[in-house]
Amino acid sequence: xxxxxxxxxxxxAIFSLVVLTAPFTLLxxxxxxxxxxxxxxxxxxxxxxxxxxFGLTGYLSFGHAAFLGVGSYAAVWSFKLxxxxxxxxxIGGVLMGGVMALLIGYVSLRRSGIYFSILxxxxxxxxxxxxxxVLTPITNGETGLRVLRADPRYxxxxxGDASMALPNLFGIGMTGLSGFYFCAVxxxxxxxxxxxxxxxxxxxxxxxxxxxxxxxxxxxxxxxxYMLTAFVISGMYAGLAGSLLAVTDPLAGAERMQWTAxxxxxxxxxxxxxxxxxxxxxxxxxIKYFENIFSAINEQTLHSVFSFLPEGLQNAVVSITxxxxxxxxxxxxxxxxxxxxxxxPGGVMEGVARIGRIFRSNGPSxxxxxxxxxxxx
Amino acid sequence: MSILSVKGVNKRFGGLKALDDVNLEVAEGTxxxxxxxxxxxxxxxxxxxxxxxxxxxxxxxxxxxxSLLGRKPHEINQLGVVRVFQTPEIFTELSLxxxxxxxxxxxxxxxxNLKAWGRLSDQKDVVDQAEAMxxxxxxxxxxHIIASSLSRGDKRRLELAMCLVQDPKLLLLDEPTAGxxxxxxxxxxxxxxxxxxxxxxTKIVIEHDMHVVFSLAxxxxxxxxxxxxxxxxxxxxxGDPKVQExxxxxxxx
Numbered sequence: 009x010x011x012x013x014x015x016x017x018x019x020x021a022i023f024s025l026v027v028l029t030a031p032f033t034l035l036x037x038x039x040x041x042x043x044x045x046x047x048x049x050x051x052x053x054x055x056x057x058x059x060x061x062f063g064l065t066g067y068l069s070f071g072h073a074a075f076l077g078v079g080s081y082a083a084v085w086s087f088k089l090x091x092x093x094x095x096x097x098x099i100g101g102v103l104m105g106g107v108m109a110l111l112i113g114y115v116s117l118r119r120s121g122i123y124f125s126i127l128x129x130x131x132x133x134x135x136x137x138x139x140x141x142v143l144t145p146i147t148n149g150e151t152g153l154r155v156l157r158a159d160p161r162y163x164x165x166x167x168g169d170a171s172m173a174l175p176n177l178f179g180i181g182m183t184g185l186s187g188f189y190f191c192a193v194x195x196x197x198x199x200x201x202x203x204x205x206x207x208x209x210x211x212x213x214x215x216x217x218x219x220x221x222x223x224x225x226x227x228x229x230x231x232x233x234y235m236l237t238a239f240v241i242s243g244m245y246a247g248l249a250g251s252l253l254a255v256t257d258p259l260a261g262a263e264r265m266q267w268t269a270x271x272x273x274x275x276x277x278x279x280x281x282x283x284x285x286x287x288x289x290x291x292x293x294x295i296k297y298f299e300n301i302f303s304a305i306n307e308q309t310l311h312s313v314f315s316f317l318p319e320g321l322q323n324a325v326v327s328i329t330x331x332x333x334x335x336x337x338x339x340x341x342x343x344x345x346x347x348x349x350x351x352x353p354g355g356v357m358e359g360v361a362r363i364g365r366i367f368r369s370n371g372p373s374x375x376x377x378x379x380x381x382x383x384x385x
Numbered sequence: 386m387s388i389l390s391v392k393g394v395n396k397r398f399g400g401l402k403a404l405d406d407v408n409l410e411v412a413e414g415t416x417x418x419x420x421x422x423x424x425x426x427x428x429x430x431x432x433x434x435x436x437x438x439x440x441x442x443x444x445x446x447x448x449x450x451x452s453l454l455g456r457k458p459h460e461i462n463q464l465g466v467v468r469v470f471q472t473p474e475i476f477t478e479l480s481l482x483x484x485x486x487x488x489x490x491x492x493x494x495x496x497x498n499l500k501a502w503g504r505l506s507d508q509k510d511v512v513d514q515a516e517a518m519x520x521x522x523x524x525x526x527x528x529h530i531i532a533s534s535l536s537r538g539d540k541r542r543l544e545l546a547m548c549l550v551q552d553p554k555l556l557l558l559d560e561p562t563a564g565x566x567x568x569x570x571x572x573x574x575x576x577x578x579x580x581x582x583x584x585x586x587t588k589i590v591i592e593h594d595m596h597v598v599f600s601l602a603x604x605x606x607x608x609x610x611x612x613x614x615x616x617x618x619x620x621x622x623x624g625d626p627k628v629q630e631x632x633x634x635x636x637x638x
Contacts, residue, residue, distance in 0.1 A: 013504065209490055209508060210501040216476050216487050223474040226435070227547070228462035228491035237499060 016203050023199060023286065027192045031185060037301070042188045043256075044300050048293045049191035050252045055276040055288035056202050057245020061238050062274070063283035064211060066218035070125045070270050071112065071132030075105040075243040077139060077265030079250025081146070084153045084260045086251075087175060091163040092155075094175050094182060094190070094255045098248060105247015106240050108135075113239035117232055120221070132270055139262040152261035175255045187256045194252065195289075198245060203285060205241070214238055246273075279348055281355030290356050295341065302337035386449070388413040388555055388587050389434070394443030396429055396611075403429040404440065405611040411555075416581060416588045418598045421608035422631065427591045428471075430608070431559055434589075435468050436461050448554065459496050465554035471563050473540040475547065477533035481524055484532050485515035485546050492551040518550040522576065538569035542576065549580060558590045562597050574600055599623070607631065 026033070027049070034040040039048075058072055079101035086100040116127040139147040147153055157173050175182045177190060205211050216224050217231050224231050254260055263269075276295050281287025310326045310333070317325060332340045352358045391409040395402070404426045411417045419427050432438040434445060436458045445453040451464055462468075476484050489511045494500065506512060519525040522542045527535070532543060541561065548556060561577065562570040574597055580586065581601075592598045598605065599619050606616045609631035615622060622628055 013506075205501055207504045208501050209494075209503070209505055210499055212479070212483055212487065212505055213490070215479060215483075219476040219478040220474055223476060223547075224487075225458040226462055226468050226470075226474070227488045228459050228496055228551070229487075230457075230459050230496040233497045234499075237501075 012207070016207065019285065020196075020200055020203065024196045027196060028189075030192070031188065037297075039297055039301060042184045044296065045188040046191050046252075046256045047296050047300070049188065049195045050249050050256070051273075051276065051292040051296055052289040053191075053195050053198055053252065054246055054249035054273050055280065055292040056199060057242040057249070058273045059242075059277050059283065059288040060202060060205060060214075060245070061242035062277055063288070064206065064214035064218060065235060065238055067117075067120065067235065067239075068125045068274065069116075069128040069239070069242075070267065070274065071116075071128035071130075071135075072242070072246050072273050073265050073267065073269035074112065074132040074135040075108055075246035076250040076253070076269060077135065077260070077262065078108045079105045079247030080254045080260035080264055081139070081153060081250075082247065083251035083254035084155060084258060085146075087155045087161075087254070087258055088153075088159040089162065091161055092173065092175050093163075094177050096163070097175065097255055098194070098251050101247045101251025101254070102244045103247070105250065106244040108247070109240045109243020110236070113236050113243070117235050117239060129267060129270070132265060133267060136262055136265040136267075139265055147260070147262060150262065152259055154260075155258045175258055182255050191252055191256070194248070198248065199285075199289070206285065210234070210237070275345060277355075279345060279355055281357030284355070284357040287355050287357040294344075294356070298337050298341045298344075302333050302340055303335070305333035307334075386413055387411055388448055389589070390444075390446045390449075391430075391434075392444045392446075394430070394433060394440045394445065396426075396433060396438065396440045403611050404433070407443070407608075407611070407613055409606060409613065409616075411587060411589060412604070413587050414585050415603040416590060416601050418590045418592060418602035418605045419608060420592060420595075420598055420605060424610075425608040426611040427608055428559065429611075431468075431557055431589075431591055434461075434557060435466065462491070462551075463496055465551075466557065467548045467551055467553035467555070468557045469541075469544055469548055469559060469561055471559045473537075473544040475532050475540055475544050477531070479532060480529050481519060481532055481535075481543060482512070482515055482528040484543055485518050485550050486511050488547045488551045489514045489518075514550060518546045521549075521580075522546045538565055538572060541565070541569070541573060545573075545576065545580075549584070549586075552584070553586060556586050556588045558588060558592075560592055560594075561590065562592070562594055570594065570597065577601060 030045055030048070031040050031042075034045070039045070054072070054076060058069070062068055082100040082104035083097035086097040090096050112128065112131045116124055116131065119127060140149060155173055180186055182190060213224070213229060213234055217235065221231055250264065253264070272295065276291035277288045278291070279294060280289065280291025307326060307330055310329055311322065314322050314325050330336070348355060354361070387410040389409070389411040391407055394404050394407040396404040407430060419430065421427055429438060433440045434453060436453065436456050439454065447453050447464060447466060453461055453466065476487065486505070486508070490508070493511060516525060516528065519528050522545060524539065524542060524546065532540070535543060562573050565573065577588070578601065581588065590598070590601060602619055604616065605619055605622045606613050607622065607628050608614070614631055615625050615628055617625070
């Protein structure tokens with residue numbers, strides 16, 4: 009078992025390296041601009057947290073966007089009332105995400121399977137509608153909650169700089185690359201936390217619940233508090249991601265809570281690999297990449313790509329491929345999703361594992377040993 | 386002293402009287418078999434003991450002081466009453482070692498104890514306990530294999546290991562050899578006998594297979610139409626005409 013400890017350490021080191029060098033390594037893919045990189049990191053956190061619930065326990069929540077939205081609102085309120093310092097905003101987001109998850113989870117976890125999913129979906133839609141209309145004094149309705157110069161910022165005003173209206177980390181601005189590196193450090197931190205949970209006795213019990221809840225009960229475990237803890241932790245991850253969204257762009261709107269956002273994190277996790285350590289992050293990157301890069305490709309770009317073809321053929325190719333880019337980016341994503349689910353039910357990470365196995369069995373260092381099954385990987 | 390005492394238990398399902406005034410005393414350290422034809426109420430009785438079903442009337446006292454009625458399955462387990470299912474209920478996606486560590490953790494830490502920090506492998510006492518248990522049922526070579534790949538007989542073996550690692554006061558076995566080959570059945574009987582001698586665990590066995598019943602049981606209760614008709618030692622039961630009447634329609638055992 010000592011070897012899995014070393015493997016986890018290596019994994020964490022590689023993960024950190026990949027994340028921290030992303031602004032350079034993603035240059036050839038046109039994805040190296042801070043705005044998108046931040047989104048990779050933030051939605052990565054969202055998906056990693058979602059995976060602690062869905063991946064380990066098998067309980068499919070369809071309402072995690074509620075916690076994302078609450079995290080954003082909490083962060084913006086922290087900016088308005090206390091300080092533009094992002095640390096407070098993150099703490100506020102995590103706490104509010106956790107409290108909200110405790111309330112929703114306490115009720116929803118009375119049911120399992122499809123009923124659990126429907127309950128979480130219903131609660132998230134209720135939250136969305138409350139934020140949109142009834143709670144306008146708190147959420148500022150459809151305009152969205154924003155930071156104003158006139159906000160009190162009591163803590164900042166003690167130190168005499170209440171007029172500073174941009175989120176900062178003790179004076180360091182959160183725009184551009186510094187914003188990305190802040191998100192990246194948080195991402196690496198919570199990734200490490202998720203490894204800890206997966207490898208702990210708690211993680212094993214959650215996997216036990218997924219595999220056979222009846223046996224868990226007859227083994228002497230009261231499963232519901234474990235489930236609730238997992239639900240709250242994943243809610244806190246979502247709250248953290250929501251507050252980071254507000255940190256990089258100090259604005260919170262109700263649309264962040266809509267069911268499409270809840271569905272998106274489900275897609276990310278499944279696409280990357282449910283229950284794996286890095287799969288959810290990979291899924292988040294893929295989806296956000298498509299959303300931002302494929303949607304930006306237009307007919308001119310396609311014409312220049314296929315400029316080597318004769319005129320008529322070029323037009324035909326462009327008009328066909330044009331369906332899959334620009335506004336049609338979701339068509340491409342949908343196709344990829346279908347292919348992955350049909351041929352790689354374990355997500356992209358299963359594909360990686362299969363390729364790894366091929367290399368190992370054909371490689372010169374092959375000794376005929378098959379890969380040992382790894383818990384939670 | 387009796388470890389389990391069932392008094393006047395009745396259970397109806399609509400118009401069907403599944404259990405009809407069942408009284409049962411199980412002495413500590415014995416193997417008590419409950420037999421009877423299909424539909425005699427054996428499984429219903431067992432489910433009433435572990436919190437799956439609630440009897441309409443009657444009492445079920447464990448160890449003289451704990452009523453088992455109205456308790457959740459995990460509470461009954463924490464009292465020391467552990468159940469083996471008809472089809473082995475194991476954690477198919479977990480390794481054998483993890484399968485056995487789980488009940489050992491439940492025994493050590495109780496029904497809820499988060500332990501979100503520290504690695505599994507750091508729980509040295511639980512790992513050692515689980516490995517020793519797997520050794521006992523001769524599955525230790527496969528301890529890192531995922532449980533779904535086991536044969537039916539080995540799954541039963543694993544489930545027994547999971548139950549025994551908790552060192553139960555009372556072990557309930559629901560047809561432990563159902564659907565097994567003759568060889569697997571004999572292996573399981575040997576295992577149960579060995580464990581019975583080594584650990585002195587009280588067991589209640591529900592069983593169809595007479596071969597199993599007569600080679601394991603110290604006492605036998607025969608149920609027919611929800612009511613216990615005879616109770617006694619295996620030899621007495623074998624010769625009892627009432628049993629042959631109810632159970633085999635007059636044929637000789």
